[in-house]
Amino acid sequence: MLHAPPAAAPLRSKTIGSCRCQQHEAEQQPDLALNSYADAATATHHWHFRQPEREVAASANQTPIPPRSRPKRKTKTHHRSFHPPSSSSSSRGARRQSLYGPRAPVPADRPTAGLEIDYHHSSEHLPPPSTHEPPARARTAAAPGSRSAMGSGAGGSKLESPLLGPAAASRGGSGHGEAASGELEGILSDASLPWRRRMAAATLVEMRLLVRLAAPAVVVYMINYLMSMSTQIFSGHLGTLELAAASLGNTGIQVFAYGLMLGMGSAVETLCGQAYGAHKYDMLGVYLQRSTVLLMATGVPLAVVYAFSRPILVLLGESPEIAGAAAVFVYGLIPQIFAYAANFPIQKFMQAQSIMAPSAYISAATLAVHLVLSYLVVYQFGLGLLGASLMLSISWWVIVVAQFVYIVTSRRCRLTWTGFSWQAFSGLPSFFKLSLASAVMLCLETWYFQILVLIAGLLKDPELALASLSVCMTFSGWVFMISVGFNAAASVRVSNELGAGNPKSAAFSVVVVTVLSFILSVLISVVILLCRDYISYIFTEGEDVSQAVSQLTPLLALTLILNGIQPVLSGVAVGCGWQAFVAYVNVGCYYIVGIPLGCLLGFYFDLGAAGIWSGMIGGTLMQTLILVWVTFRTNWDKEVEEAQKRLNKWEEKSPQLLD
Structure with missing residues (x-):
């Protein structure tokens, strides 16, 4: 009325x-x-x-006249003034029909030759937005502080876009991952669907996203692992001393720097992922530059440690010959430190935007070039250990430069990379705290099983213990690369959903990625158990080693199953910004429970390597149970609020230095 x-x-x-x-x-x-x-x-x-006018003609069962063929009418009626029809009137009608549904039939006694008023605009005729909105834009779970999607007034109702929805100016930069993310939240919030159908549709969407994220990440980490292993193989063919030196440099000093740099780069993974989900695209480039500055500064003291590696190794008990050869190898790895400092922020910057495939292609091409050049440098040019390690450093820098060129030139990064900014040098102390917590969390995990190998060297038969453990750790390292890929996927998915204000999607992503990784790790463990009597022959022909490996295989299978859950939950922690909490959990479970328990079983109860490994598995199991308990009791609505507070804290506008 x-x-x-x-x-x-x-x-x-x-x-x-x-x-x-x-x-x-x-x-x-x-x-x-x-x-x-x-x-x-x-x-x-x-x-x-x-x-x-075109709709009036349709309601009167008349053939509508095309807008351009209808002459403009000038009316001098005092009661009303008409405007010439717009060419977009049909599109307006289509948009109105998509939002409000089809028009009701026109009453027979209603005048159609004069004016037309839409009498079906009131709120009682307006269906809920989720019925007619596209699934990718459905946002039934409003963000904290946002207004409702429906606003009513005296004259009717008006649709408003969600507070955390993509802005009109930024939709061009949103990719398929964002659209699927919104679709997932819409499916999970659609109460009209049966529960089983809703879960099946949501699982299909989430699996598609996880495969796109995890598969390239697994390839990248596998190739990085192969690059270091190939360098060690080339060095090993030079002689036994060179093999020992390369192994010590790779698994000792180089792993220390790798874990520290990768851990500090995880701060970018948290902030960039949440900023991208919240459509604060310009802040991603700032976080990338700020982390790079911080990691480059951290690389300076690490380079000093590399330079004095020989006396450090002698002090730790290594023979002067092995320490001297390892120092030569480590000197060539000094440029690799700063390649790490540039690569890990770039890698996390691209992962936060679900850009994974380019890094995989770049790494694969670099590996092929690395193998050819390493062969030439080591054997043809006779540069030995120094040449092998220098080629490894150069290969890492090739990856860094290629990825940065992609960022600068790709249209997919045009909103997230806007040039160098002075803001990269602001807020470094606070940023360092978050980066340090990330580094401690990851390093405690990385060094945990390194300590297992060191302790095994103190047993009665260290050669057999170390040989059997090295075989098992090699298989564990390969499978762990798959878990690290799921770790990256979980971190990206959770951080993006929290930044976008989608608590249901974040919680659902955690469940799907954890279950998927767990099933895959169980299948691999079953295969390992079935081949327990044969896997050692890949590395050695010794019967004693084969028997020892067969006895340790059940522990290896249990470790693989735990590694299918624990790294994924660590990725969830990174996506939520829980690095400091997980660091405390790691200290307690690994170094207060796991290592002392392993030493007790291995030495006091004389269980040898199996006892040491069993105790350390106990620490890992305790850590996994704590993370499972905390993760699945998380209030995800509160995590959305915390993500917004974190982004508002770090978002500071500053002028551009260079475009």
């Missing part, structure tokens, strides 16, 4: 359905209510209408 306002009141613009009218702001009087179409026609001097 329409109400005619008093004649003397001021006018304001208002939209009703597809008509634009001007309505008085004064209170509408009941005695002025118009109860017939005739009364509406007599009161039109208070209303200014825009005639949808």
Whole structure:
């Protein structure tokens, strides 16, 4: 029902359905209510209408006249003024129909030759937004502090876009991952679907996202592992001393720097992932530069340690010959430190945007070149250990330069990389705290099983213990690369969903990625158990080693199963920004429980390598159970609020230095 306002009141613009009218702001009087179409026609001097002429023709069963062929009409009617039809009137009608549903039939006694008013605009005729919105834009779970998607007024209801939805200017930069993310939240929030159908549809969407993220990440980490292993193989063919030196440099000093740099780079993974989900694209480039500055500064003291590696190794008990050869190898790895400092922030920057495939292609091409050049440098040019390690450093720098060129030139990064900024040098102390917590969390995990090997060297038969453990650790390292890929996928998915304000999608992603990684690790463990009597022959022909490996295989299978869960939950922790909490958990479970328990079983109860490994598995199991308990009792709505607070804390505007 329409109400005619008093004649003397001021006018304001208002939209009703597809008509634009001007309505008085004064209170509408009941005695002025118009109860017939005739009364509406007599009161039109208070209303200014825009005639949808093509729709009028359709409602009168007439053939609509194309807009360009209809001549402009000039009307001097005092009661109304008509505007020439717009070429977008049909598109407006289509958009209105997609939002509000089809028009109701026009009454037979309704006049169609004159003006047309949409009488079906009120809130009682308006279906919920999730019914007619595309799934990719459905946002039924509003972000903290956001207004409802529906706002009602005196004249009807108005649709408002969600607070955390993509802005019109930034939709061009959103990729398929963002659309699928919104689709997932819409499916999980659609109460009209049966529970099983909803879970099946959501699982399909999430699996598609995880495969796109995890598969390239696994390839990247596998190739990085192969590059270091190939360098060690080339060095080993030079002689036994060179093999020992390369092994000591790779598994000792180089792993220390790798874990520290990768851990500190995880701060970028948290902030960039949440900023990308919140559509604060310009901040991703700032976080990338800030982390690079911080890691480059950290690389300076590490380079000093590399330079004095020989006396350090002698002090730790290594023979002067092995320490001297290892120092030569480590000297060539000094440029690799700063390649780490540039690569890990770039890698996390691209992962946060679900850009994984380019890094895999770049790493694969670099590996092929690395193998050829390493052969030439080591054997043809005779540069030995120094040449092998220098080629490894150069290969890492090739990866860094290629990825940065992709970032600068790719259209996929045009919103996230806007040039160098002075802001990269601001807030470094606070950023260092988050980076340090990330580094401690990862290093405690990385060094844990390195300590297992060191302790095994103190047993009664160290040669057999070390040989059997090295075979098992090699298989564990290969399978761990798969878990690290799921770790990266979990971190990206959770951080993106929290930044976008999608708590249901974040929680669902955690469940799917954990279950998927667990199933895969169980299958691999079954294969390992079936081949327990044969896997050692890949590395050696000794019967004693084969028997020892067969006895340790059940522990290896249990370790693989735990590694299918624990790294994924660590990735969830990184996505949520829980690095400091997980660091405390790692200290308690690994170094207060795991290592002392392993030493007790291995030496006091004389269980040897199996006892040491069993105790350390106990520490890993305790850590995994704690992370499972904390993760699945998390209030994800609160995590969305924390993500927004974290982004607001780090978001500081500053002028550009170079575009």
